Amino acid sequence: MDIKKRTEALLLAANRALSVKDIVELLETQSAEEESEVLSAVVSLKEDYADKPYDLVEVSSGYRIQLNQDYSKDIAKLWEVKPLRLSRATLETLSIITYMQPVTRGDIEDIRGVNVATNVIKVLMDQGWIKIKGYRDVPGRPALFITTQKFLDDFSMKTLDDLPVLPDLPEIENISPELSLQEDAIEQEAPKQ
Numbered sequence: 001m002d003i004k005k006r007t008e009a010l011l012l013a014a015n016r017a018l019s020v021k022d023i024v025e026l027l028e029t030q031s032a033e034e035e036s037e038v039l040s041a042v043v044s045l046k047e048d049y050a051d052k053p054y055d056l057v058e059v060s061s062g063y064r065i066q067l068n069q070d071y072s073k074d075i076a077k078l079w080e081v082k083p084l085r086l087s088r089a090t091l092e093t094l095s096i097i098t099y100m101q102p103v104t105r106g107d108i109e110d111i112r113g114v115n116v117a118t119n120v121i122k123v124l125m126d127q128g129w130i131k132i133k134g135y136r137d138v139p140g141r142p143a144l145f146i147t148t149q150k151f152l153d154d155f156s157m158k159t160l161d162d163l164p165v166l167p168d169l170p171e172i173e174n175i176s177p178e179l180s181l182q183e184d185a186i187e188q189e190a191p192k193q
Helices: 003-013 020-027 032-051 069-076 088-100 105-112 118-126 149-154 177-189
Strands: 054-059 062-067 130-135 143-147
Touching: 003 020, 003 032, 003 062, 020 032, 020 062, 032 054, 062 069, 088 105, 088 118, 088 143, 105 143, 118 130
Parallel strands: none
Antiparallel strands: 054 062, 130 143
């Protein structure tokens, strides 16, 4: 049987992304030649899907076939399930963990300036987007949070390098708008001589 068709069948049936190594093992290929055929099949399928409503996408854990985003509104009508709504606090927390990992709850609170609700961390962990990597060696041993491979897969990224670059922001210590406003008011009130 054709390796390309067998590879495509596996990718269509899989409920997760498959690496080339996964495909090779599932097809029980024996030779290096057959292994290179699997890689060629993946590349060929990616080209075949270029003009289709679905794509062969490479994510952090391998390859998966997924519907093209252009058709998401049409497809969403098939299900009555409401999409997951994430609060601003949840999105901010996820962003901080993503860009600053590994971070503790205290680190997140310092950056956001407010307490992090327990349900925010719970939602992110329930989604499988974050996990505890370890514990900081300080009193209280706070948990260190990092993003997971599922986070990368769900947001269609291979690595964290695919994240948008943050703009350069001035250091917070250097920002003192209240002080500059007071100085401006004092200068305006001072009589000119």
